Amino acid sequence: MIRVGLLVPTLNAGPAWPAWLAALAGQTRQPDRVLVIDSSSSDQTFALAQQAGLEVRRIERTQFDHGATRQWGVEILADCELIVCLTQDALLDTPEALRVLLTAFDDPAVGAAFGRQLPHLDANPIAAHARHFNYPPRSRVLSLEDRARFGLKTAFCSNSFAAWRRSALMACGGFPAHTLLAEDMLACARMLLSNWRVAYVAEANARHSHNYGFAAEFRRYFDTGALHAFEPWLLREFGRVEGEGMNYVRSEWAALQSAGMAWRLKAVLANTAKFTGYKAGKYGRHLPRSLCRRLSLHPAWWR
Structure with a gap:
């Protein structure tokens, strides 16, 4: 069976962290390895991850970098062919979420896949619409040829709930270091330019939204x-x-x-x-x- 690693950066995940851990533990397709890279949390994030039996690495808060930190995780998970990226505030919504997301890689041309993000139950109307607009109910697989129709949206991908074919990611340079944000889109764009495909899997769901001011x-x-x-x-x-x-x-x-x-x-x-x-x-x-x-x-x- 293909080995799957799961990577999540954390910082003071707070009271929602036990629910995140429980949602992961309830998945029908368990990752072979789960790596938590914690930026010196001052709450129980580190301890609870250890108690759950996860691999945990601690870094200083000043060391965190959206791309470089995740790339370090990818290098640690060198024995895994597929790397799932999650964030601490993205809650897997069903027990089948990971299994369904990973089915995208049955297509050998797919280098990356991301799932549907549904709004949290406390999302306000603006936040809820943002999720429904950016993550529609229909799946699709895009290639570089689709940029004429979808423009920059062709390279859209979110590491809040995504998976990567490690060999394809590494061949395209991995997650870029010193990125302000959007290390996922930058890596996805490079994959597309190297003729990989990117899958959006609407049937794989996680809850993730923010009520921004x-x-x-x-x-x-x-x-x-x-x-x-x-x-x-x-x-x-x-x-x-x-x-x-x-x-x-x-x-x-x-x-x-x-x-x-x-x-x-x-x-x-x-x-x-x-x-x-x-x-x-x-x-x-x-x-x-x-x-x-x-x-x-x-x-x-x-x-």
Whole structure:
């Protein structure tokens, strides 16, 4: 049987961590290895992972890097052919979630696969719509040829709930180090350029969402704009993002009709924050680092 490793970075996973561990323990397809890379949590995250029998490595908080930390995990899991990536706040929704996600690799041309993210039960209407828009109920497998239709969305992948063919990932350079965010999309894009396919498996579900405020939305999109400025090849190879943004706004406006005008107004403000943050981020390389630290969701990256 193909060996499967599961990798999760953690930092103060909090009261939801026992439920995360229980959801993993309840999977019908258990990983052969589970590796937790903990950024010196001050709560019981480390201890509970050890008690559950998981492999745990501790790093300093200042050592964490979205790409490099995960790549270190991939190298530790060298005896596993498939690597599942999860985040501590992505709760596997059914006992079949991992097994179903891994069926994507029955196709030898698939290098990466990601599952459907459903909103948490406490998600507000804006957060719930974001999950339903970005993770539709229909599965698909995309190749580089699909970029003419889907643009940058072709390279979309989320390490909150994804799996990677380790040999393909390593052949494409692994997860890139010193990434502000989106190490998953960067790796996925390189796979596509190397003629691998990427599968979206809508039948494999995890619960993962965030009720972001306006300031957090600005900071998130500031980082996205900065990423696109620092990695210009991404838009050059896969196309721009503005059209997808307008599709999202129209879909959100319709979806929030039943939620009431107050939520529609909140959505307008949130989208204004996103747009402004993104445009500011595109100029991030020209701004003082001290200012970027204030505008970014990941201030430590701008050291």
